[in-house]
Amino acid sequence: MKAFTKINIGIAAALLASAPVLAAAETTIGVVVKQGGSPWFNAMEMGIDQEAEALGVNAFMVGPTSNDPALQVRAIEDLIARGVDVIGVVPNDAQVLEPVLERARAAGIKVITHESPDTVNNDYNFELVSTEDLGIAHGELFANATECKGSYAVYVGGLTVPAQNAWADAAVDYLTEHCPDMKQVSERFGVAESVDDSRNTTLDLIRAHPDLSGILAFGSQGPIGAARAVQERGLSGDVAVVGLFSAGQGRRLVHEGAITGGFVWSPLEAGKVFVQLGQMLVEGKEITDGEDLPLLGQIKLEGNNIYANKPLALTEESVDGLAELGL
Secondary structure (H helix, E strand, C coil): CHHHHHHHHHHHHHHHHHCCCCCCCCCEEEEECCCCCCHHHHHHHHHHHHHHHHHCCEEEEECCCCCCHHHHHHHHHHHHHHCCCEEEECCCCHHHHHHHHHHHHHCCCEEEEECCCCCCCCCEEEECCCHHHHHHHHHHHHHHHHCCCCEEEEEECCCCCHHHHHHHHHHHHHHHHHCCCCEECCCCECCCCCHHHHHHHHHHHHHHCCCEEEEEEECCCHHHHHHHHHHHCCCECCEEEEECCCHHHHHHHHHCCCCCEEEECCHHHHHHHHHHHHHHHHCCCCCCCCCEECCCEECEEECCEEECCCCEEECCCCHHHHHHCCC
């Protein structure tokens, strides 16, 4: 009996040695953005696809048809039902998404957010440039462009979008300190994810405020719409338009002087980071403060917020090159 056992053990060992090694299950990462179809999120999708191919994972973008937070909830619920490994999201309304993100984590799904430093139900949120630094950079550019004269308006993509409102807060704080005579014409406007809404709001403000000297717009469509309105009224160079925008979409307006400039980060790189960071979490990697991470460089970790320092200046000199990169 003992001899038989030894023979069977030997056979089993031989079979195991000759068996093919099964590949680990492919990581699946779904990234839900604010709204599909814009140049900004088209570039992000390109980054997701490129990094997915580089790492050999299944990663894809989900772009709702509008910036309605309910559509993001529905998309995340679908990803939970599909059993993905990682959900990435650029929230339209962080508070609305908290319950569904909590359900995702309860299901064992890793959650990564972007542009949402106050989100609670995530593993990490990442920013390619800190909120305060980005806001201050815009405030300083705006102060130089307007010479701290006249009044101004602030646009954000939505009044509940965390990062955009935080950038606006930092820019306004800078102007309050360095341009104390400048005043906002009213509370900020939640129009900066729509070219038409930004254009119409700017036309209304130009009519209502003869001393309007500029628009600060935090949302990729805000500077485009504001600049078109300024251009229509023949005020290019007289009414400054400063903010975040897609270089490919705004390059002509920059060269024509309707957009003054701004600072941004690369949505292409952000798309790559979603995939790179997602794969790291699936592998059990823990992030530490001061670590040098792929794509992000040396990071600052505050709570579950990862901050890199990779701003891109949008200027007449840089905008064509950035546009050619698909940004």
